[in-house]
Amino acid sequence: MARPRRISDELARQQADQPAGEVARFGVDEPLLLDAGIALAPFQIAYRTYGTLNAARSNAILVCHALTGDQHVASDNPVTGKPGWWEIMIGPGKPIDTDRYFVISSNVLGGCMGTTGPASTDPATGKPYGLSLPLITIPDMVRAQAMLVKRLGIDTLFSVVGGSMGGMQVLQWATQYRDRVFSAMPIATAARHSAQNIAFHEVGRQAIMADPEWRGGRYLAEGARPSAGLAVARMAAHITYLSDAALHRKFGRRFQDRDAPTFSFDADFQVESYLRYQGEAFVERFDANSYLYVTRAMDYFDIAADHGGSLAKAFAGTTTRFCVVSFTSDWLFPTADSRQVVHALNAAGASVSFAEITSDKGHDAFLLDEPELFAITRGFLDSAARARGIA
Amino acid sequence: MARPRRISDELARQQADQPAGEVARFGVDEPLLLDAGIALAPFQIAYRTYGTLNAARSNAILVCHALTGDQHVASDNPVTGKPGWWEIMIGPGKPIDTDRYFVISSNVLGGCMGTTGPASTDPATGKPYGLSLPLITIPDMVRAQAMLVKRLGIDTLFSVVGGSMGGMQVLQWATQYRDRVFSAMPIATAARHSAQNIAFHEVGRQAIMADPEWRGGRYLAEGARPSAGLAVARMAAHITYLSDAALHRKFGRRFQDRDAPTFSFDADFQVESYLRYQGEAFVERFDANSYLYVTRAMDYFDIAADHGGSLAKAFAGTTTRFCVVSFTSDWLFPTADSRQVVHALNAAGASVSFAEITSDKGHDAFLLDEPELFAITRGFLDSAARARGIA
Known part of the structure; x- marks a missing residue:
């Protein structure tokens, strides 16, 4: 097999602070209050967009990445030189159709592709943060994304879509910013990280x-x-x-x-x-x-714990339309985890559809060529787009 | 939780060469021909016995240990100070009843509890072998056990019993020394190590x-x-x-x-x-x-590969009585692995019973308090003992 391209320390450092693509910077006047109880400022979010925001600003889809993903979701990754990690799903004419939707993807807080993380330069010392960066949670990541979305002039996201840790962010969006999420698609994920995970x-x-x-x-x-x-x-x-x-x-x-x-x-x-x-x-x-x-952010994730132990309560009164997807051979986030979310959404009276896709590819199935996933995604977004009045 | 007792390097070295319990030494006149194509000599096997060999020498049960087990199966482990790893199963009046059977348990070749392994002193250098010890396979382990059993004056084992890697040894005994095994009980195991494992x-x-x-x-x-x-x-x-x-x-x-x-x-x-x-x-x-x-020995294990790709052929003509056991929640050696063995035994016309025990304890269930496993073991051995004419 081909050896991966070796990246110099210098390039890695540059990448952490000055990534390819767009960067949204938030100064000391716009701190991010972290769950750890510390205000993070300044900080930055590296992101990419694909497609065009319509005049009504109603066609934006936020795509959330998994553990080691990044913002380069539908275009070449400048660090690896490889295609974007979800190009099979996102692009002109694809299930998440960039001819129709405006796709936003940002590197998560704590990441290493340009959003503030432990490899970023700590402005207080001029050195990389390392462990002096406060711990980050999934809600923190989502708060940062919400600030980015607001900066892009978007009040309500047409959809939030993601798998695995990306799906955790989707669920978090749907509880923390429920009025700003028209539809949500959590894939191969869970409302809390299991003991095994x-x-x-x-x-x-x-x-x-x-x-x-x-x-x-x-x-x-x-x-x-x-x-x-x-x-x-x-x-x-x-x-x-x-x-x-x-x-x-x-x-x-x-x-x-x-x-x-x-x-x-x-x-x-x-x-x-x-x-x-x-x-x-x-x-x-x-x-x-x-x-x-x-990884720590995922471990801490437990939506029910943040709502008095009741997942249904976390979703109470939601008007977001949900499509929950799991894969039969996924043992990291098994179907039972998705069912738990679906039951809570049902109990909350939410609009929810659920698909367990038969696949032997395991957890990674959501990243791979799974025609049923593509068809479900396209259909769910089509239907939501009609309800939203998107042409 | 209590900290484990710290063992000095000196004690560890002594343990490798001069363990507590019995040791069978094989000199340069009794080499062990390894699958790696090298004759190992001298070498030694550390073992323990429990119960009494009957006059007919027909009541011996060899208990094979798993990856990190040892010969101290039914009495305190002198290194850890803890009870033997299968005391719940083996002892007077227990399912493997030492009032009735003569139990032999030896540390595997390649191990570190007194049988020759990489921590043992290489007689050629006076230093620990380290990686200069040839690689060991499951058949090599079983060959060494067969030499021990012979030295103990036993022609035919009444039974060979073991779980996980111990079960691999059981299956290997049943193919390599079929005429010396009256009954066999492979538990939570497989006839070949899977890609995931x-x-x-x-x-x-x-x-x-x-x-x-x-x-x-x-x-x-x-x-x-x-x-x-x-x-x-x-x-x-x-x-x-x-x-x-x-x-x-x-x-x-x-x-x-x-x-x-x-x-x-x-x-x-x-x-x-x-x-x-x-x-x-x-x-x-x-x-x-x-x-x-x-671990490498387990990886290499593949009985069918040693018999032209046919597991049934490996067991052809066997007269050994088998009892195969798996656990519903064991995902390391899932029931499908045991079924494969059972199907091959059926195809070979063998006497075989199969039990899939419902348990949520995973692979380790075979070491734990599982009354159904105890009942099955007792029943299987009882029935085999009657057939063997053991009082």
Whole structure:
């Protein structure tokens, strides 16, 4: 397999502060009050837009990215040189049709693609924040997005769409800013992170923090990189994104390069080689501290806990139209998690449709070629657009 | 939670070469021909026995341990000070009744509790083997056990019983030494390691090898210990031993020590604290290189591949009586893996019973208080004992 492009520390630092694409800057007069109880200011949000905002400003769709995603959702990623992570879904004539809708995608708070995160320069010290950045939550990410959306002159989003951690943001939008969300599509997600998912995240964090090159989080200031730890974290996480069946179909027990075992600790099996590549490629595009922050945000996510333990109460009185989607082979965010959301929406009297899509591709199915997902997305948005009066 | 007892390097080294309990030593005149094509000699097997061998030498049960188990199956473990890992199953009046049967349990080849493994002293150098020990396979482990059983004067085992990697050994015994196995009980296991399981093992190995204290495998000779990497490996593996439901029941999203998040990377959630403890306790009792060797042995395991791709052919003509057991919530060795074995045994015309036990405890269920497992084990052995003429 091709080696990933190696990114210099200098480029990585530039990326954190001055990313490609648009940037919305918020000064000390516009602080963001974080759940941790600290006002963050100044801060910035890196974002991309696709399509044209209509005169009524009624056709904007916010697309929220997953754990290691970014704002480059439907155009080449300038860091990796690869296509946007959801180009299969978003573009002219595609299910999220940029001939029709105005698509906004922003890098999450705590990320490392231009939105303020631990790799960003702390204005107080002139050095990267590292762990001195306060912890970020999903509601914090959404608050920042709401400030961006307002700055773009949009009162009400036609839709908020996202999978996995992106779906958590969708659910958060629908509770925190319910009057500003006409429709919402949470995909392969949950209203709270499960114990098993917290456990997997903790393994990843421990792998990073166990790497001596992490340097107590100060690696950027000290010219180091905890690449080995971050690669292990990614490898562990990557297994959870796929199903047993998908791994069996893709790799089975096939050997790499030869027909027999080498009787060594080399990557004998194709699945080992694949995983190692995933780890190596990841460390070239992602900041280790960002990984800590963003996984932690997911762990803390629990909408019901923020509403007296009742998920139905969180959605009470909503007028947003929902389409909830899960995949049969997703064991990271199994269908039961989506059903819990659907039951709460039903209890709240919301307009909700639910689709469990049969797929053997596991959690990552939402990013892949799943015609049923495309058809459902197109249909749901079509119907919502008619209700919204979008041509 | 109580901290595990810290074991000195000296004690660990002694343990590798001179364990508590019995040791069978095989000299240069009795080499073990490994699948890697190398003759291992001398080598030793650490083992324990419980109960009394009858005059007919017909009541011996070999109990095979899982990945990180050992020979101390039904009596206190001298390293940890804890009860034997299967005392709930084995003892006077228990399902594997030591008033009736003679139980043998040995540490596997490649292990670190007294059987020759990478922490053992290489007689050629006087230093620990480290990675200079040839790779070990499940068939190699079973060959070594067969030499031990022969040395104990036993021609035919009344039964071979084990779960997980222990179950792999059971299946291997039943094909490699079919005439020496009267009955066999493979529990929560498979006839080949799956791609997903290889992937999880590879994550663990990469975590160990990424630790600079691993020193290319020479840490024991250099007075180091890759504890951080080994702890991460254990944490990742431990998640796979439990079910999502079990983690939810045990920990849910409960916080540790307080009611609210700390907004830090401390172990906020009980599940994090639990996992960290699992990692810390493990590094005090297990050798990192052994972890590499034993996981690799499981990865290579594929009985059908050794028989022209046909599992049924592997069992053709067997007269062994089988009882195959799986657990509904075991996603590491799901019921489908056991069914594959059962179908092959059926195709081979074998005597086989199969039980899928309803449990939410995941893979580890076979080690826990599962009354249905106890009843099945007792019943299966009773019936086999009558057929074998054991009083």
